[in-house]
Amino acid sequence: MEGMELKPQFDELQKIFDRCIKHACRVLEECIATKTARLDPDQRQEQERLEYNRIADELAELYLHHSVLSDLRFCYSEPAFLWEGGFFEALHADEKKKYLAFSVSSFDYSQYERDNTAYDAELPYFSAVVNIVVRERYAAYLRQREISLSESAPKSAIAVPPIAETENPFDSILTDEQIAYLAAAVNDVKMFNVSLSADELKAIFACKPQAIVRSNNNRLVAFFFSGLSSRGLITPNWQSVIANHKLFLSKDTSRDKYINQSDLSTATNYIRDVGVEGKYATLEKYLMQVKRL
Structure with missing residues (x-):
């Protein structure tokens, strides 16, 4: 299987990842929203900053122990990160074969809920990929909440970008x-x-x-x-x-x-x-x- 012949398998695998990731993200987002609902803006900002730091530490630990997944930090927001990112290419040949041979219809979500590492043998790094993408997206969610909070405060209109005072600010020699x-x-x-x-x-x-x-x-x-x-x-x-x-x-x-x-x-x-x-x-x-x- 090469090129676009792989795409249908990746599309189906992506659906499995998406279901697991979506559920975990929703739980985390609802949890922090509930925790901060009754806090004043300053308290909420501090609570969410602590939460963001916790997630950043967890991500650092995950990347430290799973260097093969380093590309996820750049493509976690892609709807088809499994296909678009470099994760699959970073796997060993035998690990790639497992992904290509996996029967998508055999995935039992209830089994995964009981043990999120249940499919790591059949789909190498499955639980780690889910954990990383969930945390990257949750961290982005926390950043957006902080932005929304700052936007609610009065602020002046955004400045117009300055016009370059020189002909070549980048010192570009590009033709x-x-x-x-x-x-x-x-x-x-x-x-x-x-x-x-x-x-x-x-x-x-x-x-x-x-x-x-x-x-x-x-x-x-x-x-x-x-x-x-x-x-x-x-x-x-x-x-x-x-x-x-x-x-x-x-x-x-x-x-x-x-x-x-x-x-x-x-x-x-x-x-x-x-x-x-x-x-x-x-x-x-x-x-x-x-x-x-």
Whole structure:
């Protein structure tokens, strides 16, 4: 079985993961909502901050003991993370065979509820995958609750992105041909919420965007720009350029929250310790080729 021949099996396996993940997420979300329902805003924020830290510690522990699952931190929000992410490719050959041979109709959810490791032998890392995705999505939920709380307070209107005072804030040496090639790269991995034309990407490198686009994955953004910087194609200070010129909206924050330098620094720290897999491998192929154009 190769290529698209695998897709039906992955689609059915994804449904199993989704059912287990959805239930666990709902329980956690309802629990924290109940705990904080009668708290004032400051108390609620503190309680949820403690909960977020607890989840972050649990995630760190899970990733520490299951390095094969490191790609999940980048694709946990994908509806088809099993197919789109690099988890399957990171498995050993015999582990892959188990996933491909598993009879989806044999999965007994009641058995899983009694023991969430019941299928780990037949589907390697099954319970760990569920635990990681649940916690990543719950952490994102907690971040969104914090944003919603801050939005309820009076605030001034968001500032208009500043116009670049220089012609080349990124110190870019990219040619029009290279920018067109990179536009295909960012569209291929769906880095932003819309596809970009070569002219639109060129305007972004000039810090004069035609429209502000939203990041689908801040870590992909960091991987892309750090890759250009490491190849000497743009400034090493790309993080501050993006932040100061308010070039992108962040996926994990409110509609009017720009990606800031802290977001980019955190994303860059994440990508330093992970293997180049999935969408990161796709981007890496483009980045390796761009200097040859």
